Amino acid sequence: MNSLEGQFLVAMPEMADERFAESVILLVGHSDEGAMGLVVNHELADLRFADILDELDLGDPDAVIRLPDTIRDRSVLRGGPVEKGRGFVLHTADYKSGNTYAVTEDIYLTATLDVLKAMAFGPAPKASLFALGCCGWGAGQLEQEIAENGWLTVPFKRELLFDTPVEKRYDAALASLHITRATLSSDAGHA
Template identity: 50%
Template sequence: MPGMADERFSRSVIYLCAHSAEGAMGIIVNKPASDLTMPDLLVQLDIIEKDDAIRLPHRIGHMPVLMGGPVESSRGFVLHTPDFHIEQSTLLIDEGICLTATIEILRAIADGRGPESAVLALGYAGWQAGQLESEIQANGWLHCPADPNLIFNTTLETKYDRALRGIGIEPAMLSTTAGHA
């Protein structure tokens, strides 16, 4: 919601990966990691040589690195299409979305063997048991069905407005205050 006081989550679009009685976990899919590109990350992790970064296919070289959330921000999480799977490492979350958090998926992406569509996020957003539900009841969050097109689209700056329009809300009409019926 527009009145989100925590700047880390202001205008965030979060894909909720897990939700249970113990809590929730999600990945912010519209906030770029500051000053870090996929080629830079692949070089830092010794997956490719610096000279090879320029030879990466366009879709890999321009794949955004996202700030997935404030928890474990040095750990990488790859949301991707289900056309790629690593046994014991890939979690099918929804019909068109998987999560893999191993360096092997980054190697596969760099080698051209990875999933058709993917986004890499550093860190995640987490909520304790009942916390997310309380925040939703307090009008802190809006929710909508998952949309792979929204998650994997690389145009980050319009994802928030597109997510709102997807549930019939015109962003300019949102208010920072809300009532309870």
């Protein structure tokens, strides 16, 4: 099997599952046993990074209040419908802890409180994003969904993950394949 780990999935217009409509997902794991990914283009509207710090009691409340707005007001992404209360951080290779997993040679995944503290109080990774929840597929499930034209695969581009505004990531992912919403067809082609 060809692993898609480190690539993006882009939901097709006819995605049957509303939870994934217009989603861009970074696959952080893919093997014969299944796949795991994080939605990287849907924000949780009423939740900010400072709210997470407060809820988890990860810093002195006065220190959290004094954080720069760029840190306090960071968006929290809806990473997926599985384990919605669990946090996952995608970040650059300049941060590592004992529980850091390499997704690509440039992008790592950490799901411990230490990375949240580092993001808030330093030393922070150069670039990072925080998501609650993840996406999961059983053995062969993702391959079947791709075969049924549910997803497009897009090669990894760091810019899409960290430099493109969240609300523009879906269109940017399509553009990287030289297509737009208008030219995207929901009809599958099989040779």
